[in-house]
Amino acid sequence: MGRKRDREAGSDDDDSSKKHSKKRTTDVDQVSVKPQLLPSMIKNKEKRSAVYAKIKHDKKLEKKKIAKAREAAENRALELGEELPPRKVPRTIENTREADETVCKQDDEELFAGNDADEFSSVLNSERPPKVLMTTCRFNSTRGPALIKDLLTIIPNADYYKRGTYDLKKIVDYANNKEYTSIIVVHTSRREPDALLIIGLPNGPTAHFKLSNLVLHKDLKNHGNPTGHKPELVLNNFTTRLGHRVGRLIQSLFPQDPEFRGRRVVTFHNQRDFIFFRHHRYIFETRENKQIVASKKKDDKEEDDNGEEEKTPKLKVIARLQECGPRFTLKLTSLQHGTFDTKGGEYEWVHKPEMDTSRRRFFL
């Protein structure tokens, strides 16, 4: 430490000849060093905390100054009618995501060829209507069946079967014979649903999700009651190859011809590898634009006639949402090639702890 300080001091001295004369007094020397001094270098706690507080205060002031300057510039631009200076985009984890070569590109012919050849293409091309079998794990109670009940209202053409004591492989065979296109298994532990298994049939992949943050339909405040129409489906941010595949798996659960009259929408939103499930009803309403209304009131005093003329363009269409149905979060733990087979299964993707070395690496 000491050596470093000396060196810094020396370099300063070289720069300016004025300091050279003052060098002999130690006090001056310290003053010249002080700005480069880190609080962690000071051993005395009181002094250290004082220095630290000062640094912090300076930083705060500087930040305020910058913010003020920015605001002033914006206001000036508004007054002059110029274009506003561009707002900076904050850096988020998603923004600074690690570069991933598996992200799907729009002009990738192989991707489309692969899509045509994969297990879901017959369902997604409406050659087979989706038909879903739902069941639970062997011991379930309270929240598990409640979730199933909610899911039954969301996924059209879904049937619930009691699990009984059947093996899942037997159920897969049974569902294949009955021409189901997918199986959903809700797994509960300690009376709380904690995993979701989606199996594509007849030879589609098996996705195993961790399920968390479940809020049931009846526990939601101000929830809406959905109609029996076929819902629309929104799949957000499934970018990579793996994500694309998972997205297609989810897509194959729902009918491909939504009834827009029903105005209900089911969302699977992927953010940082967590898939958020939401179910909404929406309505389009026309409303007056508030900002313009406010400005109009000021103008009213000066000129009354012009306000009425501009009334028609001031109306804008907004979508109001009402949440209904359950709300939960999924996280993919494995994607298995073929139907459910824990012993002899081949995995397309498994989450392994050694993959979690960066916060900015995402797989979906």
Place this chain on the structure above:
Amino acid sequence: MPRTTTVESAGCPPLRALTFDNLGLIKVTEARSKQGGFPKIVEKWGDPDSSRCVLATSINDRKVDPLLAVARKNGVVELLSPINGDIRVSLPSDNQAKVQPDVDNIVGLHLFKKQTSESSSRSCKLLTCTMKGLTTLRSVTIPKSLGDSTSDDTPTTWNVCGAGNVLCCKVDESENYGLFGGKGVEVNIWDLTTHTKIWQAKSPPKNSLGIFTPTWFTAATFLSKDDHRKFVGGTNSHQVHLYDMAAQRRPVMSFKFRETPIKAVTEDLDGNTIYIGNGSGDLASVDIRTGKLLGCFLGKCSGSIRSIARHPDLPVLASCGLDSYLRIWDIKSRQLLSAVFLKQHLTSVVFDSHFDDEEVAGSLATQLPNEQNIDDESIDRDEESPPAKRKKKKKSKSSTVDGDEEGDISVKRKKAKKSPSSDANKEVSESAKQKKAKRLQSVEGEEEEEESGYAEVEITKKSKDRKSKKKSKKPRSESIDV
């Protein structure tokens, strides 16, 4: 134990690997030392079609006129040139297989490397094995043009198992013995010359609880080159068995590896190390003499490993599988050298071991005529074929190729005039083409060979000159690329 892998794409030695995928595409990946050993997809052969999904492959990796056999899902077996991807022969499936192609897929394919004395260089022997155990041994003559594929004699067919599904099929280095195993099929060894079963394994005994695990072999390989009696099988219940035909019918040794089925087993050149890959993407090397795990290949691999290939010369291992990455590993340090994303579920990978780096192309080109002569002689010695017949082929073929070459030259010269400072990569690819042409050609007659060879020398000299001019520019352009 480190939680992270430190080396990422440290660069690999110059190599060339071919991968085969779900959609029937064949992709060629090359690493050159010029580009810092960073492998790239160079070529892509075939159109995406799921019915042409590649199930099994085999390469005859000889120096001159190499061949590649590919078995597809629709029952077609194709013989390709691994250099430029031309389909030499396309063998349609049998009538039986046509009826139910899904049920009776080809699982094993072997292209015989050894030339039998009576056959010419243009014919090759092929062993195919289907899931039901239907094994076919046939010899195929490679015609001059595609279409008139001719099987020399009627293929010999026999069944290797009564029930169950064959899942793995291997032929040993001397190519006299075949190894078959699968679901409900114990490992058995067949003499391929007489088509008789000479040995069959006994199923392993029940465990201490009296629980019997049914046989389900998913991968197998012979252990060393000169001994067909020792072999290794990987099972669906994540066990690896070592068998010794000379010792007993039960496994000499067996051990477990992780918790998912063993999907690929490959032997090392030294005959006592094996590489095993499993259904959840773990790859490890094991000393088979002791059954001890030497170490795992760590590298964020998360999809089932379908195929492992050991490079015959370099200390390099390639693995590929459902995570659609081709990964290249260093054997000694077990570090990941590089990974290439190939977009589809890969089924198989092979090395083309006679790929040389293009940096030495200029110097090689001057030597090449001599080399070719030697090669030709050696071939002539190898195959005592009816000379008259062969010469005809030679002439017809070589003339066409020469024509191509001339075209090539003219094109090149034009390019040289037009853009003396063309890209360095282009240069490489052109010289690569030349070399390819040479490797393809070299079976043909000597006289034409020499002429064309001289012509090429001239060109390469020119290209050399150009190269030397560009050398000053190269590093800059590379840095931009990177």
